[in-house]
Amino acid sequence: MTTAISPDLLPLTAEDGPSGLSVGGVPLAELGRRFGTPLFVYDEEHLRQRCREAITAFGPGNVAYASKAFLCTAMARLAHEEGLLLDVASGGELRVALHAGVPGDRIVVHGNNKDDGELLAAAAAGVRHIVVDSFDEMDRIERLHATAGIAPVPVVLRVAPGVAAGDHEAIRTGGTDSKFGFGLATGDAAAAVRRARKSAAMVLAGVHAHVGSQVLDATRLADGAAAVARFAVGAGVDGLTVGGGLGVAYEAGQTVPSFADWATRVRAAARDAGWRGEITVEPGRSVTARAGLTLYRVGTIKRIKGIRTYVGVDGGMSDNLRPALYAGRYEAFLPRAPHAPRPLRARVVGKHCESGDVIIDDAALPADLRVSDLLATPVTGAYGYAMASNYNKLPRPAVVFVRDGDARLVVRRETWDDLLRLDVPGPGPGAAGDHRADLATGRHPATAQ
Incomplete structure (x- = not known):
């Protein structure tokens, strides 16, 4: 070249x-x-324009910025100012979003292994919903509801639709063999819906699927949307989130779908599967890269x-x-x-x-x-x-x-x-147990003669 x-x-x-x-x-x-x-x-103008393009394609209230792509206080504030929800995947990301002034009801919480502290923080913040990944997480929510007194939390169930996409194995997330979500093929997704509906600790708000990242063929994203939409229709749930994954061009000559292309294909696939409601998406890379x-x-x-x-x-x-x-x-x-x-x-x-x-x-x-x-x-x-x-x-x-x-x-x-800020100070010079090297001579204090 x-x-x-x-x-x-x-x-x-x-x-x-x-x-x-x-x-x-x-x-x-x-x-x-x-x-x-x-x-x-x-380029701040670029960031804001991409946020606006996403909202134009999918509609207000239907776009959550996947903050794992890039997050700091300024980025969280920018996405919120442009009308995006914030998708966070840890207690730390939640903390940054709240610090930026994003209201709890504009935040959705992801993560395949949330601990008690993260679930309690999400409940205390009044987040829009928690994306639940496993039956063990349901156990935790119900235990915290019973022992810590948290109010019933809105939950969206993450489904593994059996469709995996992306340019590398490590970022293909929608297959049946995945750490994320309840499998459709195994029957776990249907069981999770039944359990959430019966639980006093959870309010079922919808289902979610994400097939992978850096996807350059919008057809693959549409396939994942169709699979989870069919399940959502059959299960009679009200909310549908199809994740993110839209790729970007890293090298000259790569062709990338626009937000409008993505929206058209996903909507058509979900409609063909019988879905008639709104669709929420979670772009990250395609906003910031x-x-x-x-x-x-x-x-x-x-x-x-x-x-x-x-x-x-x-x-x-x-x-x-x-x-x-x-x-x-x-x-x-x-x-x-x-x-x-x-x-x-x-x-x-x-x-x-x-x-x-x-x-x-x-x-x-x-x-x-x-x-x-x-x-x-x-x-x-x-x-x-x-x-x-x-x-x-x-x-x-x-x-x-x-x-x-x-x-x-x-x-x-x-x-x-x-770099030293988190280190715990040890014994002072000459104290028992001090094994620091002599920086002037390069010799270890224990062997210096």
Whole structure:
């Protein structure tokens, strides 16, 4: 690939100028200097437009943002301002949504193994409903109702429809062999409906299915919707949620269905199955992925004659785990020359002590790439920061939102002091049990002579 980066992979407000590529009216080079790297940059106008497109396609009250794709206080607030419900999958995500000012009745709670604390927090917040995944979870809800006095909670039963989709086995969730939901084929889904209806601790609000993630063929999403719709009609339930899963283009040339395409296919499939009510969806990646990009600084360029070129950047698998976890593929470009041809082939790698710390296995890059260049990987707005870690004790990157020429920090960069914040202080120097190495000499105190 020798062509320039495709505009279809860039945020909506991206444009070239004297200072190179800008997003939201702010040059990426300026963002790199001001906030440092690695850095997640989100086009706020892009995020808001995608929220509006989803609501236009499915209707107000029928779209819940799957916050696991990317969540911070600012993102939760933005989704709520644009009229989306919030879909959270842990007590921590619930805490962030509530901290952002999202009312409990605009939040739905997922998770295949919710503990007592998470269920109590959801009940106390008055969430819209809890998506129940198992009979053990029903046991917990009924026990908490009896012992902790929680009021009956609205529940939606997650169904495993026997339809699995997605570009990697690890993100195909709708099959019968899945940790998620009550199986249709096994009869568990029907048994769960009967139990929820009889329970004094639960109010049955509907059924739910999610077939997988990064699905580029809307027909597969429609197949899952049809399966759960048939079950919902037969069971006589009032609510139907068909999850998310709509994919995005990570590389040039990939074709992606629009929200409107998705809605048309899902509605037709559910209607053919006899469903006449509203349909709720839970997009995440398709809202945030293309809106975000990651900025890195090139630190090393290693040319191995006859084998390959390695380009080392100051981040890696700690800020983008998808290549290692799901074999995710990306492209890269230089913000100083976004329209430049990219004839150089190189493996873009991070700074972690892992040979598998690869961001792009065979990247197309400009021939004049040099150490200290700012390098950008687009379409990293989903499951980048959300999966970030402190592996090798790297501080997690900052996150900025850009809009109308303004950049605002929404998540600050972690510091080395932050990395020690949770450590429990041990005995002081010289105390019994102290086994810290002498940093000046590299010798262990127990063996130093």
